[in-house]
Amino acid sequence: MNSAFALSSTTLLYGLAMVCYVGAFAFKKKTLATAGFYVLAAGFLANTAGIGLRWVESYQMGIGRAPFSNMYESLVFFSWTMAALYMYVEMKYKEQGFGVFVCPLIFLSIAYASFDPSISAKISPLIPALKSNWLIAHVVTCFLGYAGFALAFGLSLTYFIKPKQPGNSVIFSRLPDEEILDELTYQMVVFGFLFLTIGIITGAVWANSAWGKYWSWDPKETWSLITWFVYAIFLHLRMMRGWHGRNLALVSITGFMAVMFTYFGVNFLLSGLHSYG
Amino acid sequence: MNKLKNQDGISRQIWVFFCSVKLTVYLLVLLAVTSIIGTVVLQNGTPQQYVNLYGQAIYNLIQVFDINDMYHAWWFLLLLLLLCINITVCSVERLSLKWKIIFPDQIRFNADRFLKSKNKQTMDLTRQKNHLLDPCERWLKKQVGTVVRQTDGDTTLLYAEKGRWTRLGVYVVHASVLLLLVGALIGAVFGFKASVRIDEGNQTGRVFESKTREPIDLDFIIRCNEFEVSFYDTGAPEEFRSNLTIIENGQESFTTDIRVNHPLRYKGINIFQSSYGTATPDAVRMHIVDNTSNTEVTRDMRIGDTVDLPDGAGRFTLQGFLPHFEFRGNDLGETFFGLVTPAGETGFQIGMPVRFPTFDKMRQGQFTFVVDDFEKRYYTGLQVTKDPGVWYVYAGFILMILGCWVTFFMSHQSVMLALVPLDNGQTRLILSGKTSRNARNMTLKLKNMAARLENLLSRGDQI
Numbered sequence: 001m002n003s004a005f006a007l008s009s010t011t012l013l014y015g016l017a018m019v020c021y022v023g024a025f026a027f028k029k030k031t032l033a034t035a036g037f038y039v040l041a042a043g044f045l046a047n048t049a050g051i052g053l054r055w056v057e058s059y060q061m062g063i064g065r066a067p068f069s070n071m072y073e074s075l076v077f078f079s080w081t082m083a084a085l086y087m088y089v090e091m092k093y094k095e096q097g098f099g100v101f102v103c104p105l106i107f108l109s110i111a112y113a114s115f116d117p118s119i120s121a122k123i124s125p126l127i128p129a130l131k132s133n134w135l136i137a138h139v140v141t142c143f144l145g146y147a148g149f150a151l152a153f154g155l156s157l158t159y160f161i162k163p164k165q166p167g168n169s170v171i172f173s174r175l176p177d178e179e180i181l182d183e184l185t186y187q188m189v190v191f192g193f194l195f196l197t198i199g200i201i202t203g204a205v206w207a208n209s210a211w212g213k214y215w216s217w218d219p220k221e222t223w224s225l226i227t228w229f230v231y232a233i234f235l236h237l238r239m240m241r242g243w244h245g246r247n248l249a250l251v252s253i254t255g256f257m258a259v260m261f262t263y264f265g266v267n268f269l270l271s272g273l274h275s276y277g
Numbered sequence: 278m279n280k281l282k283n284q285d286g287i288s289r290q291i292w293v294f295f296c297s298v299k300l301t302v303y304l305l306v307l308l309a310v311t312s313i314i315g316t317v318v319l320q321n322g323t324p325q326q327y328v329n330l331y332g333q334a335i336y337n338l339i340q341v342f343d344i345n346d347m348y349h350a351w352w353f354l355l356l357l358l359l360l361c362i363n364i365t366v367c368s369v370e371r372l373s374l375k376w377k378i379i380f381p382d383q384i385r386f387n388a389d390r391f392l393k394s395k396n397k398q399t400m401d402l403t404r405q406k407n408h409l410l411d412p413c414e415r416w417l418k419k420q421v422g423t424v425v426r427q428t429d430g431d432t433t434l435l436y437a438e439k440g441r442w443t444r445l446g447v448y449v450v451h452a453s454v455l456l457l458l459v460g461a462l463i464g465a466v467f468g469f470k471a472s473v474r475i476d477e478g479n480q481t482g483r484v485f486e487s488k489t490r491e492p493i494d495l496d497f498i499i500r501c502n503e504f505e506v507s508f509y510d511t512g513a514p515e516e517f518r519s520n521l522t523i524i525e526n527g528q529e530s531f532t533t534d535i536r537v538n539h540p541l542r543y544k545g546i547n548i549f550q551s552s553y554g555t556a557t558p559d560a561v562r563m564h565i566v567d568n569t570s571n572t573e574v575t576r577d578m579r580i581g582d583t584v585d586l587p588d589g590a591g592r593f594t595l596q597g598f599l600p601h602f603e604f605r606g607n608d609l610g611e612t613f614f615g616l617v618t619p620a621g622e623t624g625f626q627i628g629m630p631v632r633f634p635t636f637d638k639m640r641q642g643q644f645t646f647v648v649d650d651f652e653k654r655y656y657t658g659l660q661v662t663k664d665p666g667v668w669y670v671y672a673g674f675i676l677m678i679l680g681c682w683v684t685f686f687m688s689h690q691s692v693m694l695a696l697v698p699l700d701n702g703q704t705r706l707i708l709s710g711k712t713s714r715n716a717r718n719m720t721l722k723l724k725n726m727a728a729r730l731e732n733l734l735s736r737g738d739q740i
């Protein structure tokens with residue numbers, strides 16, 4: 001087995017998990033959701049193996065570096081963090097419903113990495129500036145943060161799918177009720193915010209050790225700060241202004257748009273120091 | 278401050294204005310939205326670039342609002358200043374109001390609030406209250422903390438709490454924001470970011486500010502002994518390394534290597550490896566071929582030297598060197614330049630790319646000039662920075678992480694255990710709790726605690 005095989009299997013399994021969750025949602029079958037969870041867990045194992053093998057392979061090639069340093073690797077890792085966090089939340093809170101919104105994100109991330117021809121899966125050596133342990137800390141924390149926001153996004157979307165009167169339609173009975181949605185969204189934003197904060201900070205420390213400046217208003221930096229502002233707004237609106245429910249969900253959705261722009265938009269539309277997400 | 282609060286009039290109004298979280302939200306929204314501008318509009322470009330990109334009319338607008346250096350524009354800094362005042366005023370106000378409540382001289386609790394709370398677990402035990410009191414108190418002390426005991430008629434109330442200080446977490450976060458901005462300000466006022474190129478073997482104590490190119494003199498002299506670059510098989514650079522010696526008061530202090538990500542930090546000055554290139558060589562060996570007689574002479578020259586051409590045909594000056602010479606869209610690489618002045622005529626300039634020795638021959642002049650050999654040297658490009666504010670910024674980073682952690686994941690929890698004797702000789706235990714955040718978790722926690730307590734007490738007398 002090699003990393004390429006493991007990661008192709010991951011893509012397949014995540015796709016299958018997504019189908020299960022969508023099926024569970026559409027046909028209100030609990031067993032399908034449970035099956036989805038196990039498929040997702042299998043995909044997660046394959047994903048973990050794929051990342052680990054890629055690490056090993058880089059050493060075999062004589063390059064020897066952590067697998068977190070280009071667009072391909074970051075997408076694969078993003079799938080991993082989202083899957084890990086989702087499974088944790090599903091187990092802890094016993095809520096299966098919102099997998100239908102999260103699994104597509106988990107699948108899309110790794111599928112995009114595999115299928116977009118402009119994203120190279122090759123293990124290439126690092127340029128000198130990327131050779132830093134801060135890079136690993138930076139990428140890992142940023143993507144844990146993004147995963148928190150992705151889940152919050154999935155949860156926020158359910159507000160707009162669910163009918164206002166609960167119990168109206170059995171189709172939606174699998175979705176968490178409003179109170180839990182609200183609490184979970186908040187928990188995910190808090191998790192994301194903490195890690196985004198650490199991510200920005202490790203990035204700044206790294207920049208200071210590589211270029212002598214901890215902040216240079218590079219577009220990627222600026223956009224991560226914008227994202228941070230949006231979620232700080234979220235937190236204050238909830239804690240101090242008593243916002244809840246749909247309005248707050250809109251802020252969380254806006255925040256995730258900012259995350260997506262930081263991750264992809266900046267690379268494609270703006271120029272700067274960062275070579276990838 | 279309290280005086281200010283009680284005052285009516287303008288200062289009071291200003292205080293109230295800054296004392297609102299609404300303002301915080303508006304300011305954060307404004308900061309988020311305006312920050313986008315600088316990522317879309319070119320920053321620190323030349324006037325020409327702006328006119329070409331956006332046209333004159335928009336360039337005028339850009340100038341009025343300093344959008345060419347947006348993150349240092351007065352209005353952006355004003356937003357940051359307002360944010361700072363907002364955080365300070367808000368925190369001072371809230372903290373001064375809450376301090377007495379958070380840290381009272383004596384810890385009191387409101388039993389009714391606990392007894393009415395929804396977060397409550399009740400259990401009836403067959404043992405008498407007197408027998409239960411001590412074990413319960415010991416248990417509560419172990420589970421939570423110091424126990425306060427109160428009696429209310431027949432009922433005994435045991436109260437314990439922990440994490441009172443975590444209520445300060447949010448103020449730590451806010452203080453960290455201020456610390457970060459103070460650090461940034463100190464860096465902007467007392468620091469600099471400069472760069473310098475040093476050829477191998479040369480030294481300098483003067484660097485140039487990155488934006489203005491103003492010279493800055495350091496307290497010491499940097500000598501570059503050697504520069505090395507290594508490549509991967511793919512041709513991509515693997516490592517840049519400069520060997521530097523620091524010279525102070527005419528004496529060598531020490532010698533060290535710097536690499537990308539491994540700068541030298543000395544006396545508050547940071548020296549980073551940032552670029553490299555081929556330095557202008559010292560000595561060059563030249564061939565001068567006389568195409569009419571097919572004879573050839575060899576000359577050792579330095580940049581700036583002039584030699585006579587054979588047979589009094591004129592003169593040749595070696596003028597300079599470029600690491601990259603762009604010729605009809607091609608990069609010819611390292612190239613020397615010379616001035617040929619035939620006797621009695623005006624001079625003309627020629628280029629001599631090292632990689633293309635026949636280049637000058639194509640000119641079809643009487644003489645062909647070829648650089649045969651030169652001692653190749655690198656220059657190292659160093660970034661030299663000073664930032665006395667960085668330690669404040671780092672302290673802010675640490676406080677922010679700690680503060681966020683405390684704010685998000687820790688809470689002030691208080692637990693009350695009421696022991697109520699019942700008519701039938703049994704004792705009713707009511708365990709209830711409050712928390713400053715995450716009430717859902719508290720319910721679960723109380724359930725677990727109640728189960729453990731019941732288990733413990735039903736095991737009999739051995740506790």
Ligand code: HEM
Pocket residue numbers: 232235236239240297298301305360363364367368371447450451454680681684
């Ligand atoms: C971007 C910078 C920030 C500004 C300008 C800001 C400003 C404010 C202001 C003005 C208040 C109300 C006053 C007060 O209660 O002390 C407040 C409250 C609060 N902020 Fe922030 N804040 C910022 C960042 C944060 C962050 C990053 C967090 C996350 C931990 C946070 C968490 C809170 C909380 C929990 C409260 C409620 C405090 C209370 O209950 O007393 N703030 N913030």
